[in-house]
Amino acid sequence: MTREELLKAIITELQKGKIKDFNEHVQEALREQIPATVLLNDAFLVAMQNVADKWSQGKAFIPEVLIAARCLNSGLDLIGPELLKHNVETKGIIVLGTVKTDLHDIGKNLVGLMLKSKGFEVIDLGVDVAPEKFVEAVKTYQPDYVCMSALLTTSMPSMKQTVEALIAAGLRDSVKICVGGAPVTLAYCQQIGADIYEPDAITLAQRLLDLSS
Structure with missing residues (x-):
């Protein structure tokens, strides 16, 4: 996969809650040295904004949001050590x-x-x-x-x-x-x-x- 294809796959899998494929692609991205900040901002947060938008529009429901949340938390665990290395500033x-x-x-x-x-x-x-x-x-x-x-x-x-x-x-x-x-x-x-x-x-x-x- 190219970098763009990998990020797109991660976004899609997070939105669908496909945690096994999601974790595998996040780990592949880290092996390919895609920065954790890129994974966070250009994949994880993009996917969650899409989920939030669908929920607010009545196109997604609580079970779908919760399985996406499970993926997000798993992904944050995987990229967390790399984020710490870069001292990523939180919003609060x-x-x-x-x-x-x-x-x-x-x-x-x-x-x-x-x-x-x-x-x-x-x-x-x-x-x-x-x-x-x-x-x-x-x-x-x-x-x-x-x-x-x-x-x-x-x-x-x-x-x-x-x-x-x-x-x-x-x-x-x-x-x-x-x-x-x-x-x-x-x-x-x-x-x-x-x-x-x-x-x-x-x-x-x-x-x-x-x-x-």
């Missing part, structure tokens, strides 16, 4: 998690995927994340943003408790706080003292990218 660091008492992760995973596709480094704390764990993560990773997700109305108070915990720890002014999820609204975001609310993962990722530019 984001701590992400579904709040305490909530075990839903599809929305959170979509947010993480879209943020990664925009060039952010995402620290995913998982689900049922207590306020204290968010605080510890902010101390450890010094992120630019904390993103909290909730699908249950009963778990939404944990968002407010996390904001209060960051204030108590003297960390509130060091990060922007983003909240989202089906029951969350802009009014609730403002009520609890968070900074950013967007109705979906694509819009949030684009807004944070615009803020980081």
Whole structure:
């Protein structure tokens, strides 16, 4: 394969979630000394933007997005060591998690995927994340943003408790706080003292990218 054919194959396989072929072609590209930065910008991010566009247009659905996400994460693992050698600058660091008492992760995973596709480094704390764990993560990773997700109305108070915990720890002014999820609204975001609310993962990722530019 020529370099152009290889990049095109990687884009197509990522979009379709064909992880075996995708991994093989990414490894071939690295052997052919195609720079990891080229793979990231001209293949991975191009493919994920295509997936995001199809999703926003109603032409792709959550299962398709998630299998593309699996490929993206696998590819990032493969090119990660090379990216570190080149000291590639990220758009920012984001701590992400579904709040305490909530075990839903599809929305959170979509947010993480879209943020990664925009060039952010995402620290995913998982689900049922207590306020204290968010605080510890902010101390450890010094992120630019904390993103909290909730699908249950009963778990939404944990968002407010996390904001209060960051204030108590003297960390509130060091990060922007983003909240989202089906029951969350802009009014609730403002009520609890968070900074950013967007109705979906694509819009949030684009807004944070615009803020980081």
